[in-house]
Amino acid sequence: MNDVQATDTPRLEIRVATTVGAAWRALRDKDVIRQWHAWQSGELEAELDSIYFTDVVExxxxxxxxxxxxxxxxxxxxxxxxxxxxxxxxxSGDAEWDAYYDDVTEGWTSFLHQLRFALERKPGETRRTLFFGNRGTYSGTVVERLALDGVGEPGSRYTATLAGEAVEGEVWFRSEHQLGVTVDAWGEGLLVIAGTGPSATDPSGTSMALLSTYGLDEDGYSLLDKRWSQWWSENTGK
Incomplete structure (x- = not known):
C-alpha cells in the first residue's frame, strides 16, 4: 500500500462552490470521477481503477x-x-518515470479545473471528450495560434474563432502553462489548453487540447472532431 506523504512538492488548490459530500463523492464514485478525470479513451477505466481504487489510503x-x-x-x-x-x-527516484513528473503535475492541474467545472456547472451530466497532444509544440504557442492569448481574466467573457468555429464563453482559469475557457456552443463545454514549458528533455515544450462537450448530436460531435483534427495537424504538426 502506498501511503507516501509528500513534502516540499507541488501543491495544487481549487475552490469549488459545492458541499464537502459532493466533493468527496467526486473522488470516490467512479461514475462521477469519469466525468472529470482525464478524457475518454480505451484505457480510462483501467486508469481509474488503478489510481482511485487500488492500494489507496482513504x-x-x-x-x-x-x-x-x-x-x-x-x-x-x-x-x-x-x-x-x-x-x-x-x-520516485526512477529517472525514467521522474522525467514525466512535470507533465503529471500539469495533468492534475487540468483535471482539478475539470473537477470544479463538473461540480459547479455540470453535476450529474455526461461529458463527451476529444483529446489532441503534441510533444514538440508549447501550449502557449497553441493558445497564440488559437488567438486566445488576449482573453481576459477568469470570469470574463470572450469571443473567438476556434478551429473555424465562431464561439463565445467564459474564461475558466489561467495558470503558467494552461488556459481553460468554457464554450457555449459545446453545450457549455470546456476547452483546456495545457502543457509544459521548454526543458532539457522537451526543448520545444509540450501541449495538449482537451475538449469536454455536452449534448452534441452525432453530426455535431463528428464535425467538431474533424475541425480540430485538421486544425491540430496544420498548426502543431501532428
Whole structure:
C-alpha cells in the first residue's frame, strides 16, 4: 500500500462552490470521477481503477485520500464552498518515470479545473471528450495560434474563432502553462489548453487540447472532431 506523504512538492488548490459530500463523492464514485478525470479513451477505466481504487489510503471522516501513486487529496470546508487540495508525491527516484513528473503535475492541474467545472456547472451530466497532444509544440504557442492569448481574466467573457468555429464563453482559469475557457456552443463545454514549458528533455515544450462537450448530436460531435483534427495537424504538426 502506498501511503507516501509528500513534502516540499507541488501543491495544487481549487475552490469549488459545492458541499464537502459532493466533493468527496467526486473522488470516490467512479461514475462521477469519469466525468472529470482525464478524457475518454480505451484505457480510462483501467486508469481509474488503478489510481482511485487500488492500494489507496482513504480517511472518509477527515476527507483525505492518498491514491495509488502517493499524491494526496484533502477536502476542506471554506465558507459556502470547499477547497480541494492536491499535494504531489515526491520524486520516485526512477529517472525514467521522474522525467514525466512535470507533465503529471500539469495533468492534475487540468483535471482539478475539470473537477470544479463538473461540480459547479455540470453535476450529474455526461461529458463527451476529444483529446489532441503534441510533444514538440508549447501550449502557449497553441493558445497564440488559437488567438486566445488576449482573453481576459477568469470570469470574463470572450469571443473567438476556434478551429473555424465562431464561439463565445467564459474564461475558466489561467495558470503558467494552461488556459481553460468554457464554450457555449459545446453545450457549455470546456476547452483546456495545457502543457509544459521548454526543458532539457522537451526543448520545444509540450501541449495538449482537451475538449469536454455536452449534448452534441452525432453530426455535431463528428464535425467538431474533424475541425480540430485538421486544425491540430496544420498548426502543431501532428
Amino acid at each position: 480517511d472518509e471522516a477527515n476527507h483525505t485520500l492518498v491514491p495509488n501513486g502517493g499524491d494526496k487529496f484533502e477536502i476542506k470546508e471554506d465558507g459556502d464552498g470547499v477547497r480541494i487540495i492536491l499535494t504531489r508525491a515526491p520524486l
